Amino acid sequence: MPELVFFSGTMDCGKSTLALQIAHNRSARGLQGLNFTRDDRAGEGKLSSRLGLVTEAVEAVQGMNLYAYVVDRVSQGGRVDYLIVDEAQFLEPVQIDQLARIVDDLGLDVFSFGITTDFRTKLFPGSRRLFELADRVETLQVEALCWCGARATHNARTVGGEMVVEGAQVVVGDVSSPAAEVGYEVLCRRHHRRRMTSGSVHAGALSPDVLPVASD
């Protein structure tokens, strides 16, 4: 039975790596996949993993009808056995409905990958719709970790090294960006709530304000 599967998690937990592995294993068995992505850090039409692998993908731009795209491709003689959809959080809800239609009406498996919540802990519209429609939601087995060692469950955004909770929902970026730019860090909920990033904890530890006061 074809399925719409949503592999969800924080940033940097291995989603794109898994997407590329699924594509590799299927291609090794002669299956022909179609990759979609949107706003990958590596640039337009790229599906990239931090492990260094990158492959071509169709950019699922705003307003694009993914169902019609697949139907067109098949009617022009192209072969499509399954779909990979990375950065699915950035898709419009209507495009997630189109993915569900691809599963139900065209009988194709759709493997989608995306972060669940934004830097304010709010669901992305694409992820919300995937939770509503997916046959299966999977959490990746490799845990991303907070600086404290707990499982990271949330994404923090930093600007100039400071954690922020206001701003545009979509700002493409990475977890290893220089402190001067917009960057991201994965945290456990406790430290996201307290706005404690690794940078702020390190700065606090060096601050004279928090050094033990001599008793004599």
Ligand SMILES: Nc1ncnc2c1ncn2[C@@H]1O[C@H](COP(=O)(O)OP(=O)(O)O)[C@@H](O)[C@H]1O
């Ligand atoms: N140098 C490295 N050696 C081994 N694993 C790495 C290295 N760099 C990144 N990774 C792995 O890659 C994961 C990020 O993979 P990626 O597919 O880019 O994540 P996502 O798509 O979820 O943001 C990290 O959690 C880590 O497990």
Ligand SMILES: Cc1cn([C@H]2C[C@H](O)[C@@H](COP(=O)(O)O)O2)c(=O)[nH]c1=O
């Ligand atoms: C939390 C958050 C993230 N983003 C962006 C940053 C990255 O470009 C992608 C996530 O990519 P990854 O492969 O899962 O690391 O999403 C954003 O635009 N807004 C946010 O709140």
